[in-house]
Ligand SMILES: NC(=O)c1ccc[n+]([C@@H]2O[C@H](COP(=O)([O-])OP(=O)(O)OC[C@H]3O[C@@H](n4cnc5c(N)ncnc54)[C@H](O)[C@@H]3O)[C@@H](O)[C@H]2O)c1
Ligand SMILES: N[C@H](CO)Cc1c[nH]c[nH+]1
């Protein structure tokens with residue numbers, strides 16, 4: 276059984292404390308170097324490279340002719356997925372849609388800034404967005420739901436999912452079911468760096484998109500970083516991570532149960548239990564083997580590597596304040612506040628992409644079906660980014676309107692500032708010369 280990493284936080288040196296903030300994706304330079312030839316091949320060879328990398332990297336039976344999922348494959352997917360799974364997808368989509376409809380901004384707002392002068396914002400959908408749905412260390416119909424629903428709510432006219440094919444050359448059936456139920460009809464069998472390149476440059480089959488959203492392995496994150504000058508790559512969502520924050524009002528076995536949720540994604544994930552209660556920490560440590568005994572071999576392997584490595588384990592702090600400080604420095608993707616009074620802690624936490632309150636809101640529920648988006652910034656990007664949302668699928672134009680009566684007051688100030696900044700045309704355009712062209716009032 277793996278030896279779980281245990282940190283007595285107050286005894287750590289500043290350097291050791293800083294090391295706890297690292298994620299597997301902190302240094303992507305090696306991945307960026309390796310994906311560069313893949314990106315270049317897709318740019319130069321299009322479909323031929325997409326199919327070749329599908330065969331080489333995904334070991335998938337895919338050819339240039341089978342990159343796009345057909346209607347027949349969509350229909351077949353509904354026969355392959357159980358009715359209970361379809362029901363769960365439908366339940367999740369319903370809640371996710373409800374949440375994102377609430378979040379959708381008004382198409383336009385306009386306020387009277389000064390009498391007769393108006394300013395506001397207008398939101399219009401981005402014309403084309405690609406949705407990355409991972410597959411490899413798991414299949415992700417839930418990511419299909421989380422990316423497709425806000426895109427459809429926002430009204431993006433051209434949507435396409437890119438997702439790696441399995442060895443049989445098929446896309447995960449539940450992903451196709453979720454896509455159709457959410458309202459996305461185009462799915463391409465391409466994943467990893469080659470998918471990011473395909474939608475950035477376009478190929479014979481795959482239409483280029485203005486933006487790509489969706490989480491992925493470091494291969495995907497590295498490709499996005501390389502192509503950020505070609506395509507909008509949205510929020511940085513890499514290997515999953517979570518902090519389970521627990522106070523002394525809960526059982527440590529519960530904390531251990533939830534610690535394993537995100538730790539099981541892959542060996543590159545990160546997961547910590549942070550508590551100031553020695554009892555909770557010790558109960559958690561004792562409970563982990565019981566929980567592992569109920570998990571599949573692959574998930575035990577992934578989670579035990581995370582919890583015994585340098586990106587996971589148990590952190591025992593000397594006070595609840597120290598726990599808050601650690602959480603805020605770490606800026607986790609998912610945060611669970613395990614406490615009988617979770618709301619008492621909420622005000623102390625400012626840096627976390629998702630905050631789940633109390634013992635009945637484990638990360639699993641939010642990952643699949645509560646409503647908020649589970650595509651979230653990782654690797655401390657929660658300090659500046661929030662979860663994927665409807666606003667990721669629209670762009671904002673500001674609107675200004677000055678009426679004739681309001682014009683002179685504004686022209687006077689604009690003229691002054693234009694002169695100060697040394698822009699003669701700017702100044703000229705709001706000088707008396709303009710008045711000679713304007714319709715006469717009264
Ligand atoms: N942050 C979030 O919101 C969020 C949500 C869901 C999942 N995730 C994370 O997404 C990730 C999904 O990873 P995954 O591996 O299951 O799927 P993935 O689709 O992201 O990556 C698989 C692809 O990586 C490429 N690849 C694999 N090995 C390669 C190599 N040696 N060289 C070049 N390319 C290679 C292949 O093309 C393959 O198709 C996980 O880390 C998971 O934790 C994050
Ligand atoms: N935890 C992931 C986001 O980091 C979402 C997910 C989907 N399926 C399982 N988990």
Ligand SMILES: [Zn+2]
Pocket residue numbers: 515536537540642
């Ligand atoms: Zn998860």
